[in-house]
Structures are given as structure tokens and as C-alpha cells.
Amino acid sequence: MSATYVLILAVVGFAAGTLGSIVGLGGGILIIPVLAVYMGVPMHQAIGVSLMAVIATSTATSSVNVERGVTDIRLGMTLELATTLGAVAAAVIAGYVHRTTLAILFTCFLLYTGLSLLKRAWQGRYQKAESTIPPYDVRNYPAGMGAAFFAGGMSGLLGIGGGAVKVPVMYLFMGIPLRVATATSNFMIGVTASASAFIYWGRGDVLMALAAPIVVGVFAGSLTGARLAPKLRASYVLGILIIVTLYLASQMIAKIAEGKI
Numbered sequence: 197m198s199a200t201y202v203l204i205l206a207v208v209g210f211a212a213g214t215l216g217s218i219v220g221l222g223g224g225i226l227i228i229p230v231l232a233v234y235m236g237v238p239m240h241q242a243i244g245v246s247l248m249a250v251i252a253t254s255t256a257t258s259s260v261n262v263e264r265g266v267t268d269i270r271l272g273m274t275l276e277l278a279t280t281l282g283a284v285a286a287a288v289i290a291g292y293v294h295r296t297t298l299a300i301l302f303t304c305f306l307l308y309t310g311l312s313l314l315k316r317a318w319q320g321r322y323q324k325a326e327s328t329i330p331p332y333d334v335r336n337y338p339a340g341m342g343a344a345f346f347a348g349g350m351s352g353l354l355g356i357g358g359g360a361v362k363v364p365v366m367y368l369f370m371g372i373p374l375r376v377a378t379a380t381s382n383f384m385i386g387v388t389a390s391a392s393a394f395i396y397w398g399r400g401d402v403l404m405a406l407a408a409p410i411v412v413g414v415f416a417g418s419l420t421g422a423r424l425a426p427k428l429r430a431s432y433v434l435g436i437l438i439i440v441t442l443y444l445a446s447q448m449i450a451k452i453a454e455g456k457i
Contacts, residue, residue, distance in 0.1 A: 202409045209249060209413025215440075216414075217257040217382060217421030219359070223249055223414055225309055228302060228354070229444040233451050237406065239298045240290070243354060244401035247393040249414040250351070254386025256418035261379035268376055271334055272383045275344040275362070279388045282348025287392035290353050291399055299452050302354050306445035312364065314438050329373050339369045344384075351385070352392040359385055378425070 208230050209223075216223030224246040231242035261267045290298070334340075347361035359381040366377035396402050 205406060205409040206413035209252075209410035209415075210417035210420075211413075212249065212410075213253055213256070213414035213417025213419075214421040214424075215417075216253050216359075217418040218425045219363075219378065223253050223418075224354070225306060225441055226444070227410060227414075229306070229448055231406070232299065233444070233447045237403075239302070240396075240399075240401045241403050241406075243290070243298070244393065244396035244399075245403060245407045245410060247351075247389045247396060248402060248407040249410050250389035251386045251393065252411045252414040253418045254382055254384070254389070256415050257379070257382040257422040258386065260419065260422040261382060266329065266375055266379040267383045268334075268372065268380045269383065271340075271366075271370075271372070272380045274337070275340055275380075276384050276387050278341045278344040279348035279351070279362075279384060280391045282345040282350075283352040283388045283391040284348075284395070286349040286352030287395040288352075291395075293353070296452065298354065299448060303445055303448040303452065305350065305354055306441055306448065310438050310441035310445060317435055317438060329376060332371050332373055332376070335371045336369050340365060343369075348388050348391075351388045352395075375426070382422075 208227065212223030212226040215226065224243075227246045227249050228239075228242045231237040231245060232239055237245070258267065262269065343361050343365035347359075350361060359378075362381045362384065363374075363377045366372040366380065367374050372380070393402065
């Protein structure tokens, strides 16, 4: 592997880690399509590499957010019980799913994420970055546990952190402030990804030559994103992520239509 190739992987990881840590999505929505569409990596292996990157994102951001007291550790550990079960079950099933089916599922996820983020960015276009966290009470645990199980399944099947499900559910249905929901999601996704990554590793779907430079970039980007998050207006960052997400979805659709994935 050439030095240029390694550098490109590290840069992709840095971008994914920075954006992923700010919005609580883990970065897999960028890493998987880049590997699958532009670098020709099979979907199962792209997912395996992405799971390693999600672990790095969680490790880096959690250290910052827990120190600041932004993460709701009790809530995260409770929801993680359901998430881990979903992740393990889906990771086992993923080994028997055709790569084109995985690509279609992931493309649907990209479209869902892009449109959901577009809605959030539009609603928060006049909001300033929160300097303090308002008081809150956790409610509607059944919905949270059900969503956590589903998010874990998405992580195991598609190699994403599941934050696109967890963050909106915590924010909209459980009464959690957005900053806390994002930080708690980043806290959880590492455990979720670890449960799935172990199974992908056993099948030989984690390519360390690809994972190593991406993880280094993701770790650095996640630390950067975690420190920038309180200072940024979310709509600006979400705008960039929406453009990237929808563009990658269109590329995935094109490659699937051409039969190249």
C-alpha cells in the first residue's frame, strides 16, 4: 500500500471522525461508501473497517464529553443492554446476506439520514450553540429500549454506530437535550460496534491495512470534533453532512444500478 493511499485513508478517517463526533453518528456513513464506491472494497469488509472506526470515535469523544459532564452515563448503560443484543444478532445474520442487499440497505439508510438531518438543520437554523444544558427528566423508556435494539441491529448489519436512530429518539421521545443525546450516543456506539466487530473479525472481514490509517484519522478527528461541538452552530455542520450524505447515496445508487457493488 502506497504512502499516498494511506494518507487518503487517514484524511477520510479524520473527516468522518470530526463530523461524526459532532452529530453523534459515528462516522460510518462516510467511511463505508468511500471504501465501497471509490476504493472497490467489498461491502462486508467495508462494514468491518467502519466498525473499528466507530469504536475509535466513541473512545475519543467519550473521554471529552464525560469529563465535561455532558454524557448521561446511566441512560447510556441502560439503553446499551438492548443495543448490544441487537448488534450481536444482526452481525451474525450479516454473514449470510448478499453484498448487494447490504448496499441497498445502506443506501436507504443514507437517504433516511440525509433527509432527517436536513429537517433538523432547518428547524435549528436560528438556534445558537447552547452554553448550558437545561434540566431534564428521562421519560418513555420503552420507546428508548426498542429504538436502542433497532439501532444495534443497524450497527451490526450495516457497520454504523446507530446514532441516527438513538439521537432523534432520545431527543424527541425521551426528553433529552440535543447536546446530551449526542454525547450519550457517542458514549454508546463504541460498545455497540465492539460487539459486532468481534464477529466480523472472526470472519476475516476486518482488514487491518485499511483500518489502521482510518482509525488514526478518526481518533484525531473525533477529538477535534468533540472540542469544537459546543462552539458551533449545528446547522452549519449539518449542512455539510447533508450534502456529503446525499451525494454518497447518489453514488451508491449509481454503482448498484451498474452492478458494480
